[in-house]
Amino acid sequence: MNKEEILSKVTEAFVSVLEHNNFQLTDETTADDVDGWESVTHMMIITEVEKTFNIKFKLMDLMNMNNVGDLIKTITSELGQ
Amino acid sequence: MKFVKRLQESIEKHADHNVLCINGVFYTYADFAIEISKIRSAIVNTIDDSEKLIGLVTNDDIQTYASIIALWLEGKAYVPVNPIAPIERNTKVFELTETKYVIDSSETSIYKDHIVIASKSLPEAEINLKPKEFSGDQLAYILFTSGTTGLPKGVPITFDNVEGLIYAIDEEPDFNLVPSDRCLQMFELTFDFSVVTYLFPLLAGSCIYTIPKGAIKYFYIFKLIKEQKLTVLTMVPSIINYLRPYFPEINAPDVRYCSFGGGALHSDIAKEWSDCLPNCKIFNYYGPTEFTVYSGFYPYHKETDTKNHNGIIAIGTPQAGTSYLVVDENNKEVPVGVTGELCLGGAQITPGYWRNPEKNAQSFFTRVEESKSIRYYKTGDLCLKDEEGDYLYVGRADFQVKIRGYRVELAEIEFHAKAKSEKKVNMVALDITNNLGNAELGLAIESDEFDTSEIFEHMKSKMPDYMIPMHVRFVKEFPHSINGKINRKELKTYFDIN
Numbered sequence A: 001m002n003k004e005e006i007l008s009k010v011t012e013a014f015v016s017v018l019e020h021n022n023f024q025l026t027d028e029t030t031a032d033d034v035d036g037w038e039s040v041t042h043m044m045i046i047t048e049v050e051k052t053f054n055i056k057f058k059l060m061d062l063m064n065m066n067n068v069g070d071l072i073k074t075i076t077s078e079l080g081q
Numbered sequence B: 001m002k003f004v005k006r007l008q009e010s011i012e013k014h015a016d017h018n019v020l021c022i023n024g025v026f027y028t029y030a031d032f033a034i035e036i037s038k039i040r041s042a043i044v045n046t047i048d049d050s051e052k053l054i055g056l057v058t059n060d061d062i063q064t065y066a067s068i069i070a071l072w073l074e075g076k077a078y079v080p081v082n083p084i085a086p087i088e089r090n091t092k093v094f095e096l097t098e099t100k101y102v103i104d105s106s107e108t109s110i111y112k113d114h115i116v117i118a119s120k121s122l123p124e125a126e127i128n129l130k131p132k133e134f135s136g137d138q139l140a141y142i143l144f145t146s147g148t149t150g151l152p153k154g155v156p157i158t159f160d161n162v163e164g165l166i167y168a169i170d171e172e173p174d175f176n177l178v179p180s181d182r183c184l185q186m187f188e189l190t191f192d193f194s195v196v197t198y199l200f201p202l203l204a205g206s207c208i209y210t211i212p213k214g215a216i217k218y219f220y221i222f223k224l225i226k227e228q229k230l231t232v233l234t235m236v237p238s239i240i241n242y243l244r245p246y247f248p249e250i251n252a253p254d255v256r257y258c259s260f261g262g263g264a265l266h267s268d269i270a271k272e273w274s275d276c277l278p279n280c281k282i283f284n285y286y287g288p289t290e291f292t293v294y295s296g297f298y299p300y301h302k303e304t305d306t307k308n309h310n311g312i313i314a315i316g317t318p319q320a321g322t323s324y325l326v327v328d329e330n331n332k333e334v335p336v337g338v339t340g341e342l343c344l345g346g347a348q349i350t351p352g353y354w355r356n357p358e359k360n361a362q363s364f365f366t367r368v369e370e371s372k373s374i375r376y377y378k379t380g381d382l383c384l385k386d387e388e389g390d391y392l393y394v395g396r397a398d399f400q401v402k403i404r405g406y407r408v409e410l411a412e413i414e415f416h417a418k419a420k421s422e423k424k425v426n427m428v429a430l431d432i433t434n435n436l437g438n439a440e441l442g443l444a445i446e447s448d449e450f451d452t453s454e455i456f457e458h459m460k461s462k463m464p465d466y467m468i469p470m471h472v473r474f475v476k477e478f479p480h481s482i483n484g485k486i487n488r489k490e491l492k493t494y495f496d497i498n
Helices: A003-018 A039-053 A059-063 A068-078 B002-013 B029-046 B062-073 B087-096 B159-170 B194-204 B217-227 B237-249 B267-276 B357-363 B410-419 B453-462 B488-492
Strands: B018-022 B025-028 B053-057 B077-081 B101-104 B115-118 B139-145 B153-158 B182-185 B207-210 B232-235 B257-260 B281-286 B296-300 B322-327 B340-346 B364-369 B372-385 B391-396 B400-403 B406-409 B427-433 B439-446 B471-475
Touching: A003 A039, A003 A068, A039 A068, A039 B217, A059 B217, A059 B237, B002 B029, B002 B062, B002 B159, B002 B194, B018 B029, B018 B062, B025 B029, B029 B062, B029 B101, B029 B115, B053 B062, B062 B077, B062 B194, B077 B087, B139 B159, B153 B159, B159 B194, B182 B194, B182 B217, B194 B207, B194 B232, B217 B232, B217 B237, B232 B237, B237 B267, B267 B281, B322 B372, B357 B364, B357 B372, B391 B410, B400 B439, B406 B410, B410 B427, B410 B439, B410 B453, B427 B488
Parallel strands: B018 B207, B053 B077, B053 B101, B077 B139, B101 B115, B182 B207, B182 B232, B232 B257, B257 B281, B439 B471
Antiparallel strands: B018 B025, B139 B153, B281 B296, B322 B340, B340 B372, B364 B372, B372 B391, B400 B406, B427 B439
């Protein structure tokens, strides 16, 4: 799976949890940039992403995730790519 | 005021210790003394002595914490407002308290109709931490909670009330903070639980670690525990509910104390969490805002002290200076083992809701004990006292509903629903009114849809048929109030049964 495909699936997960698509995800996007992305919805997005890619994040990785770029990097490494 | 004097002594004595860690930046008690003195000087120069209630915008910075201490040194109360709450609500709070002055560390203040002390850009001032003389019945803070009528409900707390809280904690030999402690402060300052998470560390010379606004708090807390090696945690149970999937990865040997409060602590998750904290004492605290944060606790231990009722850990015994009384509808004490409404008496009781005589008449009463008149606050929580003198939490009085004439405890349904579920998910029982005006039971499950037949079979084996929920809804994420409690009222809207 290339980065664009991962980003597109991640975007779908965001849309399904936040129930809107008024955002454009880039590597630098953080919770401050997206309406409704906060502590509780973040936990839902993480669960949704885990389901989509059939992976399980480690707490250590989640702890250091500061933006969408970090999320994509972690997905990539979990997928073993 | 004794505790304000002790704050002065602690700040002076621990000058070279860290007081706060905010967003990775450390501040010392010496830095804190400088900020307090600047703000205090601005208060003295700007605010008339007769003005006692001062607004405070609760940003996550050293100035906001320093403002609380500066106000207390001057014998004034803080009226906190959350910068992310709607401005209409915040100005309503200031209107209800007739607050004219607001201390605000924001870059630009939105409180244009108030006189604002911009606490981030104040001139240097001489260090001045000596408290003024003032009487203990003056207010230390007023917090507003959501009222049933839509108008926020104010709970004023006096300096004497806070003194009562500190006396109770000092009397408790099992809880002693030391200057080397590193303490979590995860609460919004408009939530009363925050009082113990900044005040106790300040009195001990310990360091307070805050959660930046906008951080993913569950992971940030874990990061602080892991990287900063926190020693003292004070949390609401919903935090560990979210961290539960990751418990196998958590091992925090540095944590000495973990205090829970602000919601029911369930025995299964308490046990699992306790496994993550091998060297920790766990306290299950109980107490409403109206009684100055804490009124007592149960010392939980996963092997030796696991007393619970329907899976909810006991709330133990009242702390020093507090009396518990369990009463019936007529405010008469009920016998041991009988469920009634828990009432609290003692030095920590609020003087009463802010300008709300109707609510005060309902929520407070006096009772003569040994020829002394004791004033009690009715908590709205149902409890029972066991033979050993421990108090057990049964549920909210307003969660006791009548179904087909039977009294039903919603917590009991939740307990049995969760008991046999393979999925460790949140479940909440709710009373839903049908179009005939009768209450029917609903079960909300925080999960994607799954087969519930086993859960229902188990419930049917444990409870009479009128207690079995008739409606089930799967909700991806339960709605929460700003304080992290499940918003039952909103959850009910998922049940469109008519």
